[in-house]
Amino acid sequence: MRLAFRLLLVLSFAFTGFAGWTYAQARSDDDLSFAKTRDAALNAARTHIATLNSMDGERIGDGVRRWRAASTGALEAEIGRNGTKSAKVLAQEGTTARGTVTDAALTDLDARAGTATAIATVRVEVEPRGGDAKTDRKRFQADLERTKSGWKLASLGAVAVGRR
C-alpha cells in the first residue's frame, strides 16, 4: 500500500514534469505562434470573402452591416460611403447572392505588422427576384489587417485576366 502510494507519487512527478516540458515547448515555439496567426488570418479571409459575396435581397440593411463588420480601413470606408446608395439599388433589384469560398490560401503574412494577403476562389449563386438562379465562379485577392476584433479585409478585388 505504501509502496503503491510512493510509486503513484513518483509517477505524478514524472507526469507533471512532462506536462511542464510540453508546455514550455509549445510556449517557446515561434513556428506554432506564427502558424496560429496564419490559420486565424486564413479563416478570417475565407469567412469575410464569403460574406462580401453574399447579400439577402430582402434584408439589404443587415447585409451591408455584415459587409462593414467584415472590413476595415479603406474598404470599410468605401462600403460606408456607397452603402446607402448601393443598398437602394440592391433593394430595388432584390437579388440574393450566396458566396461560398471553394479554396483559399495566404500568399503573404507579416505576423508582427498584422498584415496578410490572401487569394480565394468563390462560387456565387445569384438569384434575382422571381428569376432563375445562376452560378458564377470568381477569383479574388484580398488584403487583410489585424484589428482589435480580429482579422478584417482591407481590400478585396477580382483578379482580372491579363493583368499580372
Next chain:
Amino acid sequence: MAMTTETKDADAGASGTSGASGARAHRRRAARKPKRTGRRLTAALLLICLLATGGGLLIATSQLQDGADPNNKALTDAGATGNVAGDVGNAVARIFTYTPDTLDTTRQDAKELLRGEAAEQYDRLFARLAPRVAEQQISLTTNVIRTGVVDLTDTTAHVLLFLDQTSERKGGKPSTAAAQLSVTAEQHGGTWQITKIKAR
C-alpha cells in the same frame, strides 16, 4: 470486608500494572499517530497538487495549440513554401502549354510531372484534345499569375493557382481566359509530382 478490600487491592494492583503499561503504549501510539497522519496528509496533498498542475499545464498547452495546425508548414517554412509553389506552378504551366509541334514534349513532361489520379485525368483529356490540336492547329499558353500554398508537409502539399490561359487557332485571334486550380502534390525523390487537380 477484608476480602473485598483484598480483591479491590488486587484489582487495583492488577489494573494498576496493566493501566501503566497500557498508558505507555497509548502514549507511544498517540505520539506516532499524528506524525503519520500528518505525513500521509502532506503526501496526499502533494499528489493532488502535482496532478492538478500537470493537468493544468496540459490544458494550457492544448489552448496554445488551439486553432493552429502545427504540422502545416505553409508560410512557417518560407523556403519550402517557395519551393513547392515554384515547382507546382512550373509543372502546371508546362503541362497546359503546347503547340501542335510540341504536343509530344508536353505529353512527355506530363508523364514526369503527374501521378495517380491526375495522370489518368490528364491522359483522358489529352486523348480527346490531341486530334483537335493537330487538326485545327491550336496552341495554348498557360501563365500562372497567383500561387498560394494552403497546406504543406514534408511529403504532401495543397496549392491554389490562378491561371491565365491564352489559346490560339492558326489564323485566328488569341483569346485569354481565367482558370483556377486546386492542386494536390506529393514529393517523391526530391521532386514534387501532381496527384490531383480540381478546377475551381
